[in-house]
Amino acid sequence: MYIEQAYKGLSDSWRYLVGLLVVFFFWQILGAFPLLAALMAKAGSLAVLGSADMGMMVDILGTNTLLFLMLLSFVIGLISLFVYVRWVHKQRIVELTTSRKKIDFKRILFAFSVWALVSTAFIVVDIVLSPEDYEFNFKLGPFVVLAIISIVMIPLQTSMEEYYMRGYMMQGLGMVAKNRWVPLTVTSLLFGIMHVFNPEVAKMGYGILIFYIGTGFFLGILTLMDEGLELALGFHAANNLTAALLVTADWTAFQTDSLYRDVSDPVLGWDVLVPVFVVYPLLLYIFSKKYKWSNWKDRLTGPVASEATFLAENNGEREL
Template identity: 55%
Template sequence: MYIEQGYKGDIGIWKYFIIPSCFIGFMALNYIATINSPINVEDAMQQMIDQLGSNIVLIILLAPLAVGLFIVLGWTYIVHRQSITSLTTSRKKIDWKRIFFAFGLWGGVTILLTLIDVYFSPEDYVFNFNMSKFIPLAIIAILLIPMQTSFEEYLFRGHMMQGLGILAKNRWVPLVVTSVLFGLMHIANPEVEKLGYGIMIYYIGTGFFLGILTLMDEGLELALGFHAANNLITALLVTADWTAFQTDSIYRDISEPILGWDVLIPVFVVFPILLFFFSKKYGWKNWNEKLFGKVLSKDEFVALSANESDLA
């Protein structure tokens, strides 16, 4: 009953629209500015890196989203009067083991797949490791990237999913809306300009994967760990001149990017395999109910919680 955790706060549907509306408005303005700019995103990024250095640019990109994390958590705690635990999970306390397991699993898979690709396609990569540049990058990335990814999870899969679920009284509406909006958030990324709008299949598909993780596991923990690993390992291990993160990573991808099966495979092969694996590990059942079923009313939730307390 993750969505119903929103009832534990000072409920008021209007409170769920303020932060998402501001963020979506900001992203829309950013997209309009991007498509109307005489300089393409890749060239603009390169100019910033040439002037400021890649680490400073990374901080500029991540810092607003890191601040956004504190805004979402502060709004939840102060305005909603809801605990951070109930925004995070339906469990009595946040399950850190789940976070670290998902982080370790996806981090390990990402490293393995990348190294396999480097081995079989060495012409596509340049070994870029420089200790003096990598250490500052690692410090910045380890501090800020988990905050950036946590902001996105708490905003979309936490704040918005609970609010939309309570408003719609079902689970599929928040799943669809938050997944699509999560994908559209990336529409101004340089990858979209380079590869075309087909890459949005990956971004929206990732949104659905993370949303399903959250609803089936009744909490954000797995999504928090997966998302942090995905962005952090990417920033440290391999980047390219046409990606959102352009860092002094260990490898640099110098291949000419094309929109191909590598966009579809994660969404239609890798993510379903991961969902199957997590379902076996954590004993997920009632998929139809958890993904498409109704959301309890506040009275029903309170009564059910009282019964569970009596049984305990």
């Protein structure tokens, strides 16, 4: 009963509405200040901020500094979310994470390992089949710095997205809608829309949103079927970490000193559709067998228990 974990704190709808706005402000507005300040200091002019695209920011700051400052906004957002949940909702972070008594780090590691292997295999196969599309980009010094930044910061970045979208927002929408399909649908669509300003969309068109929205539904299904964020946390961290370390391109959100650079002219193709319609269903099947999922309809679309019912089943106690 993951959504119902919100009842263990203060679950008034106004707390969620204010929380979404407050955390968004810290994440997207205050979190951007270090990057803006660094650009101004390096460029020596406010005018650069109005015209700076990804390529210009890389030229001004360098890839690793830019990556660190971009990821820092997510860390600021994650801290603000945890503080707000603890002090305004009086909810423990474990209850924002899972319906289990404690966070299952083995689940996080399993999902991370599975997707790191699969995504790495896809990249290796594509390099072997289309070597003309890639340039070997390895430089020891910059790559070591990239690896340190990525290993430390990217799991925090992906955790922010998961806790905000499939944690906090999913529990809040579940409290309001009193069912599971509304939070699943809304958070999945918003996850896709959230990526609309990524440079990949500008380069490949809005059709790539199929991948982002499909990924949102996949992660939402993981969360509801497994009654916790652990699998989604592991998967998302593996996805972004392998992307940052293995392959970069001038048209991606992460422009890094990775092992390879994709120099092809990207087009929408099988690499967008296969993960959503083939790979993700196979992963859901694997996870369902490993963790013995059942009752799919109720877990994904069924009602959310009332507060009175939930508290009665938990000895009438809130863990404030």
